[in-house]
Amino acid sequence: MQVDVLIVGQGICGTLLSWFLHREGKSVLVVDAGLENSSSKVAAGVINPVTGRRYTTSWMADELMDFAGVTYATIAEELGTPLLYKKSIIDFFPTPQMRNTFIERLTENDTYLYAYPDQNHFNPIFQYDFGCGEIGPAFTLHLQVLLSQWQEKLKQRGQLRTEQFRPEDVQHEDDAVHYHDIVARKIVFCEGTGGTSNPWFSLLPFSSNKGEALILECDSLDRQHIYKRGMLLVPLASEGLFWLGSNYQWEFEDDKPSPTFYQTASQLLSQWLKLPFKIVDHKAAVRPATLERRPFVGFHPQFPNIGILNGMGTKGASLAPFFAHQLAQHIVYDFPIAPEADVHRFSRILSK
Ligand SMILES: Cc1cc2nc3c(=O)[nH]c(=O)nc-3n(C[C@H](O)[C@H](O)[C@H](O)COP(=O)(O)OP(=O)(O)OC[C@H]3O[C@@H](n4cnc5c(N)ncnc54)[C@H](O)[C@@H]3O)c2cc1C
Incomplete structure (x- = not known):
């Protein structure tokens, strides 16, 4: 079988790369192990333009949000299912200091922060002592819907193999990559945390961290907001279901749900949410994070057919x-990749 690009992994990265390449008329084959607790399958899918305890605007927030909006709307139209929902985040301040920081940022005219006009509005629903502010626009992406629907499309076109990819079986030449019966012009690894043991890219400064979430049923909670108090409470695709998370663990024994998180999160919820709820699931995954919080995009400095899209x-x-999109444009038209994301910034490390 001959293809233009062989893609390893169908999380959000492999899904979008295969989608952009398909639109450019390139043939793709995606190999995915079907990992049940991949990061994309556990994530809430929140797009939040603000980050951290100082309410700083996220890196490239305007550009990324605009681009994501157009991309998901186009895919949604093609798949015939809505994927992206506009929300605002109601931020219940955990301390008076956080409230002050929010007000300071408001006076600096931050684009994404708003004073909430009626501070008592949420009293019947939540317990909160230090008021609340509003962050917006934010979005929720129905990741599980996107992943499963795109998986179906790939299957229908014969472009998906559900199996563990074995990098040791790859043979590469200057203009081709061979893997079992497949000959590809290029291979791109979109393996999430699997990237940390990839023979070509494991030296990249990954900083994987584990996060957990509870899934709960709460029929009467308004779905137009995401709620925040220490953790996020996020409406999911199915009516009545919400996602509560998360935490960040850089040292962990395994990638499984832990009793400690369950206890902390359920306790927080019972002190915060006044409406009746029922916890129906508990999930965990490892985020493919990077030390300098920028993604890994592009081709290996020594092996120009072997690429990566990771570190989200x-x-x-x-x-x-x-x-x-940038990587697809690079593959098809040789357009440049943003230097902050291009793996060529690690040429020295990758050439060891
Ligand atoms: C608890 C939690 C909450 C999160 N919430 C959010 C959020 O609200 N918003 C947000 O933007 N991000 C969120 N994230 C982060 C987000 O999930 C990741 O940034 C993103 O999903 C990473 O996608 P990926 O495609 O790189 O990797 P993954 O989703 O991990 O996908 C990798 C894929 O590769 C496959 N694979 C790996 N190795 C192999 C192999 N050898 N052979 C075959 N297949 C292989 C796996 O089966 C998997 O399908 C959250 C993460 C966690 C853990």
Whole structure:
């Protein structure tokens, strides 16, 4: 079988890269192991333009959000299902200091922060002592819907193999990559945390961290907002279902849900949410994060047919459309990749 690009992994990165390449008329084959707790399958799919305790605007927020909006709308039209929902984040301040920081940022005229007019509005629904502010626009991407629907499309076109990819079986020449019965012009690894053991890219400064979430049923909670108090409470695709998370663990024994998180999160919820709810699931995954919080995009400095799209960290839903597009344009038209994301910035490390 001959293809233009062989893609390993169908999380958000492999999904979007295969979508952009397909639109450019390139043939692709995606190999995915079907990992149940991949980062993309556990994520809430929130696109939040603001980050951290100082309410700083995220890196490239305007550009990334605009691009993500157009991309997901186009895919949604093609798949015949809505994917992206506009929301605002109601931020319940955990301390008076956080409230002050928010107000300071408001007075600096931050684009994404708003004072919430009626501070008592959420009293019947949530317990909060220090008021609330509003962040917007934010979005939720229905990641599981996108992944599963795109998987179906790939299957129908004979472009998906559900199996573990074995990098040791790859043979590469200057103009081709051979893998079992497949001959590809290029191979791109979109393996999420699998990238940390990839023979060509494992030396990149990954900083993987584990995160967990509870899934709960709460029929009467308004779905037009995302709610935040320490953790995020996010409406999911299915009516009545919400996602609560998350935490960040850089040292962990395994990638499984832990009793400690369950206890902390359920306790937070019972002190915060006044409406009846029922916890129905508990999930965990490892985020493919990077030390300098920028993605890994592009081709190996020594092996120009072997590429990577990875390192989306906590922001796969907003970063992946922009950088999957850049990589596709690079493959098809040789357009440049943003230097902050291009793996060529690690040429020395990768040449060891
Ligand atoms: C708890 C939690 C909450 C999060 N919330 C958000 C959020 O709200 N918003 C946001 O933007 N981001 C969020 N993230 C981060 C987001 O999930 C990641 O940035 C993104 O999903 C990474 O996507 P990926 O495609 O790089 O990797 P993954 O989703 O991990 O996909 C990798 C794919 O590669 C496959 N694979 C790996 N190795 C092999 C192999 N050898 N052979 C075959 N297949 C292979 C796996 O099966 C998998 O399907 C969250 C993450 C976690 C853990």
